[in-house]
Amino acid sequence: MKAYRLLTEDDTSAFCHKVSEALSKGWVLYGDPTYAFDSTRGVMRCAQAVTKDVVAEYSSDTKLGNL
Numbered sequence: 001m002k003a004y005r006l007l008t009e010d011d012t013s014a015f016c017h018k019v020s021e022a023l024s025k026g027w028v029l030y031g032d033p034t035y036a037f038d039s040t041r042g043v044m045r046c047a048q049a050v051t052k053d054v055v056a057e058y059s060s061d062t063k064l065g066n067l
Contacts, residue, residue, distance in 0.1 A: 003052045004030070005064050011035065011044035019048050025067075027052045 007022060009015035023029070027050040034047045054067050 001054055001056055001058050003054055003062070003064055003067050004049065005051075006047055006049050008045060008047045011046050015046045015048075019050070022050050025052075 005022070005027065007015075007018050009018050019029075019033075030049040030051045036045050036047075037043075038045050052067055056062070056067070
């Protein structure tokens with residue numbers, strides 16, 4: 001199965017750490033990162049899709065962060 005996650009965070013080092021942690025666990029970048037302005041909070045937000053091939057059957061109960 002190919003697992004998919006969309007990592008999001010404010011545009012701070014926390015976002016970079018979140019993506020780096022996923023990469024260290026075998027996740028692979030999928031596409032380019034995206035940025036958007038959150039006008040309610042007045043901050044930039046980042047998003048990066050990642051995928052990972054895993055030997056498992058898909059279930060909506062799967063905790064993707066644990067793969």
